[in-house]
Amino acid sequence: MKILDKYILKSFLRPFFATFLIVLFVLIMQVLWQTLENIAGKGVSIGFILKFIYYTTLIMIPQALPIGVLLSSIMALGTLGENYEFAAAKSAGVSLQRLVRPIVYLAFFFSAINFLFLNNVYPYAVLKQKNLYLNIKKKKPSLALVAGSFNSEIPNYQIKFDEKYGEKNNLLKNVLIYDLSSRRGNQKVITSKRGKIISEEGSRYMTLVLYDGHFYENHLSNKVSFNKQKNMPASNGDFEEYEFNIDISSLSSGNLEDEKYKKSYNMLSVQQLGDTIPIMKNGFDEFIKIRSKNIFNNVLAKDLYQYTDSLKTKNIDKNILENFTLKNKVQIF
Numbered sequence: 248m249k250i251l252d253k254y255i256l257k258s259f260l261r262p263f264f265a266t267f268l269i270v271l272f273v274l275i276m277q278v279l280w281q282t283l284e285n286i287a288g289k290g291v292s293i294g295f296i297l298k299f300i301y302y303t304t305l306i307m308i309p310q311a312l313p314i315g316v317l318l319s320s321i322m323a324l325g326t327l328g329e330n331y332e333f334a335a336a337k338s339a340g341v342s343l344q345r346l347v348r349p350i351v352y353l354a355f356f357f358s359a360i361n362f363l364f365l366n367n368v369y370p371y372a373v374l375k376q377k378n379l380y381l382n383i384k385k386k387k388p389s390l391a392l393v394a395g396s397f398n399s400e401i402p403n404y405q406i407k408f409d410e411k412y413g414e415k416n417n418l419l420k421n422v423l424i425y426d427l428s429s430r431r432g433n434q435k436v437i438t439s440k441r442g443k444i445i446s447e448e449g450s451r452y453m454t455l456v457l458y459d460g461h462f463y464e465n466h467l468s469n470k471v472s473f474n475k476q477k478n479m480p481a482s483n484g485d486f487e488e489y490e491f492n493i494d495i496s497s498l499s500s501g502n503l504e505d506e507k508y509k510k511s512y513n514m515l516s517v518q519q520l521g522d523t524i525p526i527m528k529n530g531f532d533e534f535i536k537i538r539s540k541n542i543f544n545n546v547l548a549k550d551l552y553q554y555t556d557s558l559k560t561k562n563i564d565k566n567i568l569e570n571f572t573l574k575n576k577v578q579i580f
Contacts, residue, residue, distance in 0.1 A: 251341070252349040259323040259350050266322070267315030274307040275300070282380065299379055305372035309365050316354055323350070366516045374514040392419075392444070401453070401493055403428040408442065417444040422457060426464075435464040439489070452492040461485050 279300070324347070327333055336346055392398045397407045405425035412418050419442035426435035439460025446453040463483040512520065564570050 251336075251346075255323070255327075255346060255349045256353065258326060259319055259353065262322040263315055263319035266318040267311055270314045270318070271304070271307055271311040274311055275303055278303050278307070295379065295383065299376060299383075302372045302376035302379065305368055306376060309361050309369055312357060312361050316357055320350055320354075370514045370516055370519075373511070374509060377511070377514070397425075401495065404493060405433075417446075418442070419444065422460070424455075424457075435462065437462045437489070446495075451494060453495045454490060454492050457486070457489045459487060460489060462489070 282299075327346070333343070333346070337343075392400070392406060392408070392411065394408055394411050397405050399405055404427060407423045408419040409421040410419070412420070420440070422437075422439045422442040424437040425433050426437065427433065429435070437457065437460060439457035441458040443456040443458075444453065445456065461483065463481065465481045510523075515523065
């Protein structure tokens with residue numbers, strides 16, 4: 248390696264490590280701002296929080312590396328230009344392409360390293376981080392509730408609210424609940440202006456307390472016909488406070504180290520993605536086959552009258568218009 252190449256690489260690597268670490272820190276903090284507020288202070292041990300940060304760091308490295316290369320290249324070349332070293336090199340007969348050649352080679356080397364990292368380490372980190380975060384939310388079901396959308400993580404309930412606030416982040420505003428515990432669809436609806444979630448670590452029940460609300464419930468029976476169900480009674484009423492327990496034993500019984508989610512595309516390497524293509528194709532073909540059978544049965548295709556084919560290929564003229572009468576030719580034009 249020539250002295251010029253060593254000098255260019257030294258000028259590049261000196262700011263590279265600093266910019267790479269700064270960019271990595273910013274990307275990690277961006278993720279932590281979005282997720283750590285739902286984890287910290289909720290009874291989760293510091294060990295699992297550090298694990299989450301570790302896996303997040305591994306996920307952010309492939310994104311921070313190209314940004315670090317870009318910024319350090321700009322800084323290195325800018326320094327060379329500021330110190331008139333480009334002019335000195337040009338006067339000595341060294342072209343700009345020759346000056347940046349070691350940086351280009353190093354960029355290709357970093358690209359290969361980044362690809363190997365994305366193919367081997369990144370899927371592992373995503374697998375661990377995703378499962379750890381979901382298991383933590385299951386340990387604290389109140390964390391799984393997100394404002395502004397229907398939440399289906401709680402068994403037998405669909406819960407929606409506008410805002411979650413309070414010191415423990417367990418107070419709700421404008422709550423809408425669909426009670427599906429009857430196993431007969433959406434027969435009970437509860438609305439309230441305010442709500443409160445009470446859950447203790449290790450408990451199999453989560454208590455939901457609603458204030459200033461209204462409920463409506465249909466009383467249906469599976470033994471009556473659909474027409475009679477329309478005349479079945481319904482009940483509704485207002486309440487100042489309504490409290491009920493939700494069984495969450497199916498959520499809290501798991502281990503934080505469980506890995507139940509393994510089939511996401513970003514959890515697989517290139518080879519594993521290639522292996523899933525035949526499986527996905529077989530599943531899609533089976534879906535199309537079942538779908539076609541359902542359509543065939545729904546439209547009562549067997550009862551359709553079967554017309555014989557009216558085309559006689561042996562009498563068809565190669566000139567398409569000659570197969571029509573003069574009157575039909577006029578209509579075509």
